[in-house]
Amino acid sequence: MKLFEFQAKDAFRQCGIPVPSGVLVESQEEVSNALQDICPPCVIKAQVLQGGRGKAGLVKLVKTNDEAREYTRFLFEEKGVRRVLVEAAVDFKDELYLAITVDSAKSKAVILACAEGGVDIELLAATAPEKIITQMVDLDQGLSGFHLRNTAFGLGLVGDRAKAFNKILSSLYQAFRKFDAELIEINPLFLTDGEVFLAGDGKLIIDDNSMSRQPGYEVTRDHYEHEVEYQAALAGIPYLQFDGDISLMCAGAGLTTTVFDLINYAGGTVANYLEFGGPNYTRAVDAMELCLKNTRAKVILIVTFGTVARADVIAKGLADAVARFKPSIPIVTCIRGTNEEEAFEIIRSLGLTPLSETEEAVQRAVDIAAGRTS
Amino acid sequence: MSIFIDTTNKVLVQGATGKEGSYWTKHMQDMGTNVVFGVTPGKEGQQVEGIPIYHTIRRGMRDHEADTAMLFVPPAFTKDAIFEALDAGIRKIVTIADGIPLHELLQIRSAALSCGAMVVGGNTSGVISPGKAMMGVLPYWIERVYKPGRIGVMTRSGSLTNEVTAEVVKAGFGVSTLMGVGGDAVPLTRFAEILPLYQADPDTDGVVIIGELGGTMEEEVAEAMESGVFSKPLVAFIGGRTAPKGKRMGHAGAIVTGSKGTVEAKLDALTMAGGLVAKKPSLVGPMLRELMT
Numbered sequence: 001m002k003l004f005e006f007q008a009k010d011a012f013r014q015c016g017i018p019v020p021s022g023v024l025v026e027s028q029e030e031v032s033n034a035l036q037d038i039c040p041p042c043v044i045k046a047q048v049l050q051g052g053r054g055k056a057g058l059v060k061l062v063k064t065n066d067e068a069r070e071y072t073r074f075l076f077e078e079k080g081v082r083r084v085l086v087e088a089a090v091d092f093k094d095e096l097y098l099a100i101t102v103d104s105a106k107s108k109a110v111i112l113a114c115a116e117g118g119v120d121i122e123l124l125a126a127t128a129p130e131k132i133i134t135q136m137v138d139l140d141q142g143l144s145g146f147h148l149r150n151t152a153f154g155l156g157l158v159g160d161r162a163k164a165f166n167k168i169l170s171s172l173y174q175a176f177r178k179f180d181a182e183l184i185e186i187n188p189l190f191l192t193d194g195e196v197f198l199a200g201d202g203k204l205i206i207d208d209n210s211m212s213r214q215p216g217y218e219v220t221r222d223h224y225e226h227e228v229e230y231q232a233a234l235a236g237i238p239y240l241q242f243d244g245d246i247s248l249m250c251a252g253a254g255l256t257t258t259v260f261d262l263i264n265y266a267g268g269t270v271a272n273y274l275e276f277g278g279p280n281y282t283r284a285v286d287a288m289e290l291c292l293k294n295t296r297a298k299v300i301l302i303v304t305f306g307t308v309a310r311a312d313v314i315a316k317g318l319a320d321a322v323a324r325f326k327p328s329i330p331i332v333t334c335i336r337g338t339n340e341e342e343a344f345e346i347i348r349s350l351g352l353t354p355l356s357e358t359e360e361a362v363q364r365a366v367d368i369a370a371g372r373t374s
Numbered sequence: 375m376s377i378f379i380d381t382t383n384k385v386l387v388q389g390a391t392g393k394e395g396s397y398w399t400k401h402m403q404d405m406g407t408n409v410v411f412g413v414t415p416g417k418e419g420q421q422v423e424g425i426p427i428y429h430t431i432r433r434g435m436r437d438h439e440a441d442t443a444m445l446f447v448p449p450a451f452t453k454d455a456i457f458e459a460l461d462a463g464i465r466k467i468v469t470i471a472d473g474i475p476l477h478e479l480l481q482i483r484s485a486a487l488s489c490g491a492m493v494v495g496g497n498t499s500g501v502i503s504p505g506k507a508m509m510g511v512l513p514y515w516i517e518r519v520y521k522p523g524r525i526g527v528m529t530r531s532g533s534l535t536n537e538v539t540a541e542v543v544k545a546g547f548g549v550s551t552l553m554g555v556g557g558d559a560v561p562l563t564r565f566a567e568i569l570p571l572y573q574a575d576p577d578t579d580g581v582v583i584i585g586e587l588g589g590t591m592e593e594e595v596a597e598a599m600e601s602g603v604f605s606k607p608l609v610a611f612i613g614g615r616t617a618p619k620g621k622r623m624g625h626a627g628a629i630v631t632g633s634k635g636t637v638e639a640k641l642d643a644l645t646m647a648g649g650l651v652a653k654k655p656s657l658v659g660p661m662l663r664e665l666m667t
Binding site: 102254307 | 480487511532533560589617654
């Protein structure tokens with residue numbers, strides 16, 4: 001789960017990483033109060049989850065109260081932003097990049113640092129990888145002095161500046177562990193005129209499998225591009241919305257992704273990717289309800305080949321869903337796996353044809369969507 | 375022969391008394407797996423499918439020999455259970471847990487590597503040598519998928535495995551051992567680490583890998599082929615060719631970030647190394663025939 005900047009900075013603060021003073025406002029009425037605490041010049045930052053906010057015009061340095069109010073009004077009213085961070089402007093003489101993420105092949109945490117802050121690290125990794133300092137850390141060994149020295153000296157930091165940097169890196173590692181981070185990033189890390197390091201921006205992605213032990217964070221509508229994606233997330237069913245017209249209701253992530261490919265190969269387009277495998281295989285009713293919310297869909301394509309996700313259970317769920325929603329669009333099924341013979345019987349009783357070849361089912365759905373058959 | 379698991383493994387089952395654990399332990403036995411004892415703290419003295427249950431692995435090992443562990447343990451307790459197995463000297467472990475915390479995956483893999491153990495999973499259906507033995511939740515009774523034979527299969531997925539392996543069987547082949555490495559961002563055992571076992575197995579003639587977008591496991595397979603570690607015929611199917619960048623397609627590991635993990639990169643690497651990459655599952659069988667004749 002990706003956190004908002006203000007949440008990431010709260011986490012930084014808890015672990016001793018200094019951040020510029022700031023006030024979070026959730027409506028235009030709160031802006032004047034915030035400006036009493038944080039006097040211009042200050043930076044107004046839309047709290048949205050997309051990257052590249054500067055380029056998108058969602059961050060602005062303002063010099064007066066009027067300019068601040070005008071810009072927050074623009075963000076709230078014209079951009080539909082829900083929260084805005086009003087933050088003190090920082091006079092800095094240098095900016096760096098610092099992050100910790102996971103190297104899955106080596107099975108260690110990895111520190112990434114760069115003497116040039118504000119960079120697009122993925123672009124830099126592709127174009128000038130020698131500028132990035134990487135340092136692996138074994139989680140059971142923990143962060144050690146040599147990790148700090150390799151990073152700080154690698155950045156060309158010495159003396160008090162290196163000491164101050166090491167404090168930041170130690171705190172960042174502490175936050176990485178405490179918040180079960182997939183990625184924790186300070187970009188840019190400001191070095192102020194007063195020789196203090198300050199986190200200019202904050203990015204923190206918490207591992208989804210660790211959310212149960214990271215209370216206090218809830219998914220919000222901002223985490224999703226589409227309303228149905230948000231509703232599906234609340235229901236605990238993986239769902240992605242696209243612009244096409246074939247609604248996928250499949251079990252198993254790998255199989256659903258493959259069906260997605262096969263539809264594209266066959267000249268069809270996907271309305272939504274819905275995956276109800278794993279513990280969700282008994283929830284065909286919920287799955288179909290979500291699929292039917294997608295008004296672009298011209299056909300629902302159900303493909304499963306399950307083990308624990310038994311075919312007969314899925315077919316029964318489908319029968320319940322059909323009885324409940326009486327969908328007006330056609331359904332193509334390719335439900336196989338454990339107890340598939342019983343599943344085929346149930347599907348026939350619904351007046352549907354139980355297909356058992358994925359590519360045949362995909363072609364059928366593509367033909368229906370194109371109006372070539374029904 | 376086969377790799378990792380056959381009838382000679384002495385398998386202990388952690389979490390054998392749970393609903394899923396007892397159901398699949400019976401299936402593992404029915405298929406021929408030699409299950410020697412089960413472990414559930416607090417339930418010593420009970421029996422599951424005729425298998426004695428102990429509080430701990432240590433207590434079980436006083437009465438029985440075991441060299442392999444199967445875990446039906448929830449994700450939050452998986453690290454502890456695997457460390458217990460490693461501590462008891464077990465060096466082959468399979469966990470099907472879906473949702474092991476990321477940092478714990480790193481710690482488990484690190485511990486396994488440091489003692490030369492192979493931990494397979496999580497978020498997998500398990501491991502099977504058809505006709506011999508099975509660890510996990512695999513429907514060995516579906517004959518058009520789990521037919522004994524001479525092709526090794528490695529996979530990151532569950533249901534897609536049934537889909538692709540059915541095509542292998544349709545083309546006239548069967549499976550020596552199927553290894554499900556799982557769909558997590560940090561698989562505890564990686565494709566390239568399994569390849570030497572297939573290479574050394576006289577009864578595996580070729581390997582099919584079922585990969586997907588994201589990560590670098592398929593690229594590592596290509597490296598192993600380039601360096602000569604693996605020289606048998608190899609066919610890959612990789613899902614997610616048309617997936618949009620930045621979207622997480624189901625599995626935690628199935629996401630493309632930056633230039634890493636694209637299907638094109640995997641395809642190029644594997645093709646350069648002499649493998650064949652199938653665009654559709656139905657092409658895997660014919661490609662395998664092409665390489666094997």
